[in-house]
Amino acid sequence: xxxxxGNPLDRASDRRTDPAWLAAQQxxxxxxxxxxxxxxxxxxxxxxxxxxxxxxxxxxxxxxxDGARPLFAVDVAGDSEPVMEDGAFAEMRASAFVxxxxxxxxxxxxxxxxxxxxxxGFCPNCGAGTELCDGGYRRLCPACAAEHFPRTDPxxxxxxxxxxxxxxxxxxxxxxxxxxxxxxxxxxxxxLEDAVRRELQEEAGVRIGAITYHASQxxxxxxxxxxxxxxxxxxxxxxxDGHEITDARWLTKDEVRKRLxxxxxxxxxxxxxxxxxxxxxxxxxxx
Ligand SMILES: [Zn+2]
Numbered sequence: 535x536x537x538x539x540g541n542p543l544d545r546a547s548d549r550r551t552d553p554a555w556l557a558a559q560q561x562x563x564x565x566x567x568x569x570x571x572x573x574x575x576x577x578x579x580x581x582x583x584x585x586x587x588x589x590x591x592x593x594x595x596x597x598x599x600d601g602a603r604p605l606f607a608v609d610v611a612g613d614s615e616p617v618m619e620d621g622a623f624a625e626m627r628a629s630a631f632v633x634x635x636x637x638x639x640x641x642x643x644x645x646x647x648x649x650x651x652x653x654x655g656f657c658p659n660c661g662a663g664t665e666l667c668d669g670g671y672r673r674l675c676p677a678c679a680a681e682h683f684p685r686t687d688p689x690x691x692x693x694x695x696x697x698x699x700x701x702x703x704x705x706x707x708x709x710x711x712x713x714x715x716x717x718x719x720x721x722x723x724x725x726l727e728d729a730v731r732r733e734l735q736e737e738a739g740v741r742i743g744a745i746t747y748h749a750s751q752x753x754x755x756x757x758x759x760x761x762x763x764x765x766x767x768x769x770x771x772x773x774x775d776g777h778e779i780t781d782a783r784w785l786t787k788d789e790v791r792k793r794l795x796x797x798x799x800x801x802x803x804x805x806x807x808x809x810x811x812x813x814x815x816x817x818x819x820x821x
Pocket of ligand 1: 657658659661662676677
């Protein structure tokens with residue numbers, strides 16, 4: 535299972551619109567505190583705790599039902615990190631390496647929601663302050679009655695392939711030595727395939743034939759949905775843009791397998807298993 539996928543919660547979307555039902559759930563729920571977009575991690579698990587009075591002023595969102603247990607996340611304010619008895623607030627990305635898969639998925643959902651609310655307190659239509667509704671799945675503007683819904687931004691991430699080879703690129707923002715799949719936001723008016731073609735043309739100068747969808751991954755940085763695809767290259771020619779992409783290389787399946795197994799020791803690294811890019815490359819090289 536990919537990181538952030540496989541969220542097991544029942545989001546109770548038909549019931550969370552009822553304030554009385556939500557209030558009852560809060561009375562018996564568990565809460566995952568966030569501080570500056572970092573979840574509480576306790577003994578390598580998501581740190582769900584019973585309600586505390588000091589969280590009263592914090593933004594609180596409903597995550598869903600874990601069996602019969604309602605789960606929430608709460609944003610803990612403050613400039614200095616609150617001291618927790620046996621855990622600590624950890625960066626979401628780092629947490630994904632240590633938490634069990636279900637905890638990563640739930641914490642990712644919570645992070646995306648809280649992060650969105652922190653940045654959307656005012657109505658984009660009229661500028662008035664908005665109110666959180668439906669446990670956090672809607673904001674309502676009391677001045678102009680506009681409704682605003684937490685965003686998920688589609689991002690295409692694709693691996694150009696040709697015969698026994700795939701093309702990986704080095705993004706200028708990547709840590710040293712990392713080569714990965716190509717990626718970019720889907721723009722208004724684009725289908726998934728349009729975005730794949732445009733991004734590969736812009737970043738890598740690769741001409742593309744058929745495009746196949748492979749898998750998707752929620753990616754809460756801040757709130758993307760990664761759409762993983764394979765793009766059939768029409769030739770081995772490429773022309774990197776030199777700004778966003780600073781290098782690109784064709785790799786054979788055999789080389790990919792060796793690199794993922796860390797049998798080749800050089801400056802080049804492959805994407806980490808928490809990223810869908812890792813799965814795109816690995817799944818393609820498997821056969
Ligand atoms: Zn408004």
